[in-house]
Amino acid sequence: MARHECDVVIIGGGITAAMVSQKLAELRPAWKVIVVEAGKRLFDVENRFSYRQRSLDYGENQWPGDFVADQGARGLISRTMAVGGSALHWGGVCNRFSEEDLRMKSLYGVGVDWPLDLDWTDLEKHYCEAERRLGVSGEDSPLPEDKRSEPYPMPAMTKSFNLIQLESWAEKSGIPFWTTPQAKNTVDGYGGRGKCRRCNTCEICPTGARYSPDWTFKQLLEGKKIELHDQSIVRKLVLDDTTTRIVAARAAKEDGTDDDVEYRARTFVVTSGYCWSSHLLLLSANSRFPNGLANSSDHVGRYMNGHLAYQTTIDLDLKIYPGMNEQHSLISRQFFRCRTDRPYVRHDLRVWENGGGRGPQLRDAGGRLLLGDALVADWRTRLTRGTARVRGYYAVEPDKESRLTLDPAAKNKWGDPLPVIQHRVDQATQLRASATREHFQTLFADLAKANDGRMANVSNLSYQDHPGGGCRMGTDPATSVVTSEGRTHDHENLWVVGSPTLPTGGCTNGTLTFVALALRSTTAIAR
Amino acid sequence: MRRPKRSSVNRPIIRAVQRRTVLQSIAGLFAVRPFARLRGLSQTPAPANLTNENIRALRAIADVVLPASIGAGARDRAVAGFVTWIRNYKEGADRGHGYGSATLAAPSGPSPAARYPAQFAALDKAAEALGIASFAGLPLERRRPVIEAALNTPQAVMRLPARPTGANLVADFMGFYFNSADGFNLAYNAAIDRDACRSLEGSDRAPEPRRT
Numbered sequence: 001m002a003r004h005e006c007d008v009v010i011i012g013g014g015i016t017a018a019m020v021s022q023k024l025a026e027l028r029p030a031w032k033v034i035v036v037e038a039g040k041r042l043f044d045v046e047n048r049f050s051y052r053q054r055s056l057d058y059g060e061n062q063w064p065g066d067f068v069a070d071q072g073a074r075g076l077i078s079r080t081m082a083v084g085g086s087a088l089h090w091g092g093v094c095n096r097f098s099e100e101d102l103r104m105k106s107l108y109g110v111g112v113d114w115p116l117d118l119d120w121t122d123l124e125k126h127y128c129e130a131e132r133r134l135g136v137s138g139e140d141s142p143l144p145e146d147k148r149s150e151p152y153p154m155p156a157m158t159k160s161f162n163l164i165q166l167e168s169w170a171e172k173s174g175i176p177f178w179t180t181p182q183a184k185n186t187v188d189g190y191g192g193r194g195k196c197r198r199c200n201t202c203e204i205c206p207t208g209a210r211y212s213p214d215w216t217f218k219q220l221l222e223g224k225k226i227e228l229h230d231q232s233i234v235r236k237l238v239l240d241d242t243t244t245r246i247v248a249a250r251a252a253k254e255d256g257t258d259d260d261v262e263y264r265a266r267t268f269v270v271t272s273g274y275c276w277s278s279h280l281l282l283l284s285a286n287s288r289f290p291n292g293l294a295n296s297s298d299h300v301g302r303y304m305n306g307h308l309a310y311q312t313t314i315d316l317d318l319k320i321y322p323g324m325n326e327q328h329s330l331i332s333r334q335f336f337r338c339r340t341d342r343p344y345v346r347h348d349l350r351v352w353e354n355g356g357g358r359g360p361q362l363r364d365a366g367g368r369l370l371l372g373d374a375l376v377a378d379w380r381t382r383l384t385r386g387t388a389r390v391r392g393y394y395a396v397e398p399d400k401e402s403r404l405t406l407d408p409a410a411k412n413k414w415g416d417p418l419p420v421i422q423h424r425v426d427q428a429t430q431l432r433a434s435a436t437r438e439h440f441q442t443l444f445a446d447l448a449k450a451n452d453g454r455m456a457n458v459s460n461l462s463y464q465d466h467p468g469g470g471c472r473m474g475t476d477p478a479t480s481v482v483t484s485e486g487r488t489h490d491h492e493n494l495w496v497v498g499s500p501t502l503p504t505g506g507c508t509n510g511t512l513t514f515v516a517l518a519l520r521s522t523t524a525i526a527r
Numbered sequence: 528m529r530r531p532k533r534s535s536v537n538r539p540i541i542r543a544v545q546r547r548t549v550l551q552s553i554a555g556l557f558a559v560r561p562f563a564r565l566r567g568l569s570q571t572p573a574p575a576n577l578t579n580e581n582i583r584a585l586r587a588i589a590d591v592v593l594p595a596s597i598g599a600g601a602r603d604r605a606v607a608g609f610v611t612w613i614r615n616y617k618e619g620a621d622r623g624h625g626y627g628s629a630t631l632a633a634p635s636g637p638s639p640a641a642r643y644p645a646q647f648a649a650l651d652k653a654a655e656a657l658g659i660a661s662f663a664g665l666p667l668e669r670r671r672p673v674i675e676a677a678l679n680t681p682q683a684v685m686r687l688p689a690r691p692t693g694a695n696l697v698a699d700f701m702g703f704y705f706n707s708a709d710g711f712n713l714a715y716n717a718a719i720d721r722d723a724c725r726s727l728e729g730s731d732r733a734p735e736p737r738r739t
């Protein structure tokens with residue numbers, strides 16, 4: 001068995017790992033840090049235009065080989081397993097949660113309060129740090145509650161002609177809208193990356209304008225700040241014989257080129273995302289921790305969270321040119337704050353340009369074939385109006401039984417049981433489901449009223465988006481897995497950092513929040 | 528000796544009868560799935576590239592199904608793009624995994640081009656039924672009924688595919704063009720250039736008119 005010794009081993013190579021290792025390299029330059037990732041490193045930047053083109057032309061994977069074939073799980077929403085993680089495909093949206101998210105129980109009597117030693121001032125400071133490190137461009141919210149202590153690192157992305165039209169329409173409802181902050185360069189050279197060229201394919205940004213963790217890893221490797229061991233899947237954390245410290249992480253090489261590998265370190269940081277972090281802790285069960293490491297509370301894999309969404313499209317008397325900058329959107333945070341004299345519902349509100357339903361048609365309404373110029377003439381009759389795509393992510397609180405468990409019926413090639421995730425909302429969320437739907441129906445209808453808008457059917461998202469949880473943070477070791485800084489209650493040198501620590505999933509994209517929390521954790525790890 | 532001219536009075540009726548008969552026979556050529564009917568062709572290996580004859584036929588198809596208003600040059604570019612797409616198609620390619628899904632997409636299947644030889648052959652057979660050796664040799668106005676038959680039989684094609692599938696050559700080609708960024712630029716009469724990497728500057732204004 002090959003053996004590596006280091007100060008810190010970071011397990012998982014996604015966006016959280018990139019941020020933790022970057023900050024650790026700054027705070028503790030003498031420490032030896034090894035990042036261990038199950039998937040491959042896809043650093044061939046020179047091929048990204050070609051991958052993008054093949055994705056457009058043939059529907060091929062924009063990131064070829066960004067998965068491990070037998071490492072899946074029921075309930076997963078992304079199979080990405082590679083250096084960079086799910087953030088390889090990231091749209092770059094960098095919304096903050098709001099102060100209310102930290103005190104849901106106290107304010108609204110729902111869910112749970114986040115740990116009291118984590119207050120908004122503290123989190124906001126780390127939001128600013130996260131925005132600087134990721135390179136976020138944004139526009140200030142007009143709402144005083146969204147006050148920032150620092151300006152965005154870069155000016156907001158140009159509002160496209162389409163978004164200008166849509167904003168003027170949407171604001172007729174009396175709801176203020178502005179543009180969504182994004183980890184995309186609007187100036188050349190920020191973080192060593194180029195300026196956005198509006199390629200319209202943010203899931204693979206061929207220019208590097210959209211932040212991707214592989215850039216950070218490449219910079220760290222070039223500076224010899226870290227070691228990166230890819231295609232190495234950590235299967236088990238090993239406990240010291242007499243204490244509760246972790247002494248090793250045992251891994252297998254995915255490419256089959258080596259024997260098992262053992263990593264020995266002073267500190268172990270699990271940054272494997274909402275699924276594989278809990279999975280590793282459960283797989284690492286032993287006679288002293290029969291339910292899994294860090295799991296004396298039986299809370300590992302519980303309170304899996306995220307948020308749901310209602311969405312629709314609205315046909316409008318507006319000229320829209322779909323394809324100008326499809327992934328840029330408008331946002332309103334007006335509904336982050338729920339009035340206490342109204343039924344509880346918290347959500348964001350987003351508006352995108354949309355070309356759906358306005359494509360070419362082979363036959364006219366009577367079923368007659370349309371060829372050549374006749375097809376174009378028919379098509380143009382449908383282009384005199386435009387379409388807005390509207391979506392609201394709304395907060396749902398997880399039940400304790402919203403779980404990740406090991407599935408004995410599904411095993412990988414190493415014989416390890418794979419995880420299965422079953423999201424379940426709590427009773428209070430279930431009880432308000434119809435009121436929530438009614439709220440969105442009314443809201444979307446109000447939006448549609450302007451510009452002769454015609455609303456399509458309202459649909460609900462079929463899965464919980466932006467998932468987190470499984471190792472929730474808290475001050476009480478009986479009801480949580482880690483402290484607000486990510487240190488496990490059970491093992492002083494084992495940390496879980498990133499999305500698994502979120503007690504609740506908020507009502508907007510979670511990446512910036514768990515990156516901010518990871519940066520806060522890193523300060524503590526470096527201590 | 529020259530044959531006497533047909534009575535001009537009877538000509539429309541004769542033409543109508545002849546046209547119906549010819550169209551029925553053309554439709555018959557597409558009515559049976561080409562692979563089943565043209566067994567010999569179906570056993571040949573799938574071509575990696577389209578032949579010169581195929582490309583001539585595609586140009587003849589393009590004259591009918593693409594807008595005349597874009598001009599011959601643009602139609603030729605559309606044909607060239609389609610031929611390149613076929614040539615660069617990869618079987619068994621990684622098609623990734625959709626967001627929101629726990630499963631990997633199946634790798635790409637056989638090239639759609641594997642199903643085209645029989646369909647090109649059926650077009651030529653239809654032309655033969657009209658007394659012309661190949662589809663590409665048909666005068667423009669006589670190609671249209673053949674194209675319509677190809678889109679209506681054995682089942683009527685109702686929608687243009689987002690990408691070529693091989694199920695219907697004509698629909699594949701039409702979908703390839705009309706669903707492209709060029710197709711959308713044409714429809715909107717604007718240089719949106721959806722698939723291009725473009726500057727942010729100027730994106731706050733309506734796109735410039737389409738370049739011809």
